[in-house]
């Protein structure tokens with residue numbers, strides 16, 4: 001958490017650069033290096049998505065090299081959406097932290113606390129899928145709980161409780177539902193939110209910031225993947241996003 005706070009302040013940025021590499025192997029290795037080098041100045045964090053690496057013959061090696069290329073002061077969140085019983089989750093955690101060298105992960109909390117706890121380690125960030133950006137999320141996440149509120153509200157409350165107990169827990173909340181983002185912020189006023197959905201998925205940046213920023217003007221890591229990967233000038237897109245964010249947020253972090 002300290003690394004993330006320091007980086008957001010140092011870079012004056014809430015931008016998370018998503019790395020979802022597509023293309024043939026030679027192109028992809030070149031493009032990953034280019035995107036990292038061009039956007040590092042503006043990135044508060046990088047988020048490689050595990051699926052885009054595992055779908056390649058030498059994906060784990062490519063992922064390791066990718067993480068090694070990222071400057072050491074910029075947090076890397078491995079988007080693996082891990083979720084299994086604790087005994088198995090422990091192995092995912094070892095993969096993410098010890099093999100890949102990630103500073104954080106995304107976790108699917110559907111199986112409960114014990115699917116999340118193995119990822120909590122000193123200095124690591126665990127972002128729990130809470131209200132995702134995809135269209136059909138409502139069919140699960142808006143389900144009403146007998147004790148009141150929606151399933152997403154319930155997950156946010158668990159994330160809040162776990163954070164108070166063990167620390168290091170953030171939430172994944174999509175930029176595509178600003179009202180839900182505001183609701184999650186009301187439940188978890190202090191935690192960091194990883195917010196995908198700006199760019200290719202059409203999330204509104206201004207609405208996202210209005211709904212999700214903490215009162216100190218921080219607390220959001222706004223992710224963009226395809227819009228940066230596909231850009232002719234990845235650095236320019238990253239810079240523009242950071243400038244837009246900083247014009248829209250009340251105070252610099």
Ligand SMILES: O=c1ccn([C@@H]2O[C@H](COP(=O)(O)O)[C@@H](O)[C@H]2O)c(=O)[nH]1
Pocket residue numbers: 018020049079131132133134172173174196197198199200201223224225226227
């Ligand atoms: O709710 C979620 C959780 C994760 N993602 C991931 O974020 C990026 C978004 O990519 P874009 O190209 O900027 O749309 C991708 O890796 C998703 O798997 C998400 O979109 N929504």
